[in-house]
Amino acid sequence: MSLATKSVLIIGYGKVGSGLADMSRKHGANVSIIEIDPVRQVLSKAKGFTALPPHFINDLLPHQDIIISCTSNYEGHSLGIEQLLLMHDGAIVFNAGSGHGEIAPELARLGEFEKHHAKIIIQAEGDDLRCVVQKMDSKKEIKILSSGYPINLRNQKGTPEDIIDLVFSAMLLAAIKAKPDTLHKSINNLDYSIETEVANLFKTNLKDKTYSPVLMHSTDLELDERPYGGVVKFGLPSEHLSRFSLARAMFRPKSQTEGHYHSNSEEAYFIEQGTADMIVWHYLLPEEKAIYHLKVGDYLTIPTGFFHKVSVTSDEDFVCLVIASPPFSIWDQFFS
Numbered sequence: 130m131s132l133a134t135k136s137v138l139i140i141g142y143g144k145v146g147s148g149l150a151d152m153s154r155k156h157g158a159n160v161s162i163i164e165i166d167p168v169r170q171v172l173s174k175a176k177g178f179t180a181l182p183p184h185f186i187n188d189l190l191p192h193q194d195i196i197i198s199c200t201s202n203y204e205g206h207s208l209g210i211e212q213l214l215l216m217h218d219g220a221i222v223f224n225a226g227s228g229h230g231e232i233a234p235e236l237a238r239l240g241e242f243e244k245h246h247a248k249i250i251i252q253a254e255g256d257d258l259r260c261v262v263q264k265m266d267s268k269k270e271i272k273i274l275s276s277g278y279p280i281n282l283r284n285q286k287g288t289p290e291d292i293i294d295l296v297f298s299a300m301l302l303a304a305i306k307a308k309p310d311t312l313h314k315s316i317n318n319l320d321y322s323i324e325t326e327v328a329n330l331f332k333t334n335l336k337d338k339t340y341s342p343v344l345m346h347s348t349d350l351e352l353d354e355r356p357y358g359g360v361v362k363f364g365l366p367s368e369h370l371s372r373f374s375l376a377r378a379m380f381r382p383k384s385q386t387e388g389h390y391h392s393n394s395e396e397a398y399f400i401e402q403g404t405a406d407m408i409v410w411h412y413l414l415p416e417e418k419a420i421y422h423l424k425v426g427d428y429l430t431i432p433t434g435f436f437h438k439v440s441v442t443s444d445e446d447f448v449c450l451v452i453a454s455p456p457f458s459i460w461d462q463f464f465s
Contacts, residue, residue: 133157138193140207141200142169142180145225149197150178161189183207187392190215191461198232199225209233210244213260214460215392218269236260236273245463264459299327343370357384357439358446374456380405380439380447388438388465394453396431400424403447408438415465423449436465 137153139146142164150173153160162173162180173180181189190196190212198207208222210233216222224231235242237258241250247264258273302323345363353360361377363370380386380403390412398407400423410418412434421429422442431437441447451457 131156132195135159135194136161136192137195137197138163138186138189140164140183140186140196140198141226142166142173142178143199143201145199146197147173147176149199149225150176153195154178158195161193163189186212187215191217191393191455191458193217193220195221195223197223197225200231201226206233207231208236210235210249211392211463213249213271214245214247214262214264214463216269216271218271220271221274222271223274232273247460262460267459269460295327298330299323302327357381357386357441360451371456373452373454376451376453376457377401378449378451380441382441382444382446384439384441384447386439388436389462390436391431391433391453391457391461392463393433393461394455394457395433396437396457397452398423398427398429398431399450399452400427400429401448401450403441403445404443405447406440406442408436408440410436412436412463423447 132153133156135153135158137150137158137160139150139153139160140163142150142162146162146164150160150162160178162170162178163183163186164170164173164180165183170180170182186207193216196208196216200207207226208231213222213236222232235244235249236251239251239253239258241248243249245264247262250261250263252259252261254272260271260273262269262271299319303319306320306323351362353362358379358381361379363375363377382403388408402425404422404424407421407423407429408418409421409431410416415436421427423429439447
């Protein structure tokens with residue numbers, strides 16, 4: 130496995146974390162740092178790293194390929210169930226810290242359990258752990274390394290495939306464009322135009338992407354049945370709509386939803402029909418609940434970290450548009 134272009138999140142910028150950050154960057158990784166100590170935050174920023182305090186970890190996790198926890202965390206833990214659910218399919222987690230609380234105990238025990246409506250299966254894979262996470266129709270796998278080798282650059286003897294591709298492409302292009310009368314028996318430098326041409330071959334070609342408006346018809350819409358009613362999803366592919374998602378939620382009279390919050394997505398509700406109460410509270414302050422009485426034309430925003438629960442008060446259907454940014458994900462849904 131090559132580190133080039135990979136996103137690496139390092140939790141803790143002490144001796145171990147700073148060394149791993151430097152090594153990862155030298156191999157072409159995009160490195161972010163989570164650090165609680167303000168002095169270490171400044172030190173890591175001085176070296177050009179993106180450094181943020183711990184409460185930003187959930188914002189970063191969905192975009193990370195490799196997560197390395199290297200703190201001296203003896204109380205609590207850096208990575209728990211919520212953080213696992215936010216990671217993308219194929220993410221790699223490594224405990225390089227000196228504390229016993231780097232990873233939640235539930236993630237280190239073989240077996241299976243349910244949390245936040247997701248089924249989590251922990252399996253042994255050699256010295257490492259394989260976490261299979263299933264929720265509704267979605268499934269992903271995350272590897273937790275425990276064998277002492279956080280980043281194996283090759284995963285086996287030999288050279289990474291992408292390096293072979295680059296070198297072979299450059300050699301082939303040089304051979305095609307070579308002029309025998311200009312070559313000599315000593316080392317011949319590769320012409321810069323060849324390096325540039327090869328680099329352009331491996332870059333994403335913007336012309337291959339379609340950035341065009343998309344008109345959707347009723348036949349394109351997907352209806353998700355829910356206990357309270359249903360959600361009509363505007364299922365646009367991510368290349369057409371990548372910064373927010375839009376859905377129409379329909380609730381039966383006198384129905385209720387289960388309270389949940391999002392770590393990444395902010396939501397906005399625009400009421401189209403009926404009346405309902407939205408009960409809202411911050412996950413750290415469960416005793417301080419607020420009730421918003423919603424009617425047609427009202428607009429309500431839900432920040433990240435706030436539980437919200439709909440209770441329909443009318444004898445007619447309650448219908449609202451729900452906008453989420455970043456786009457709604459079932460993995461970013463945590464229940465009380």
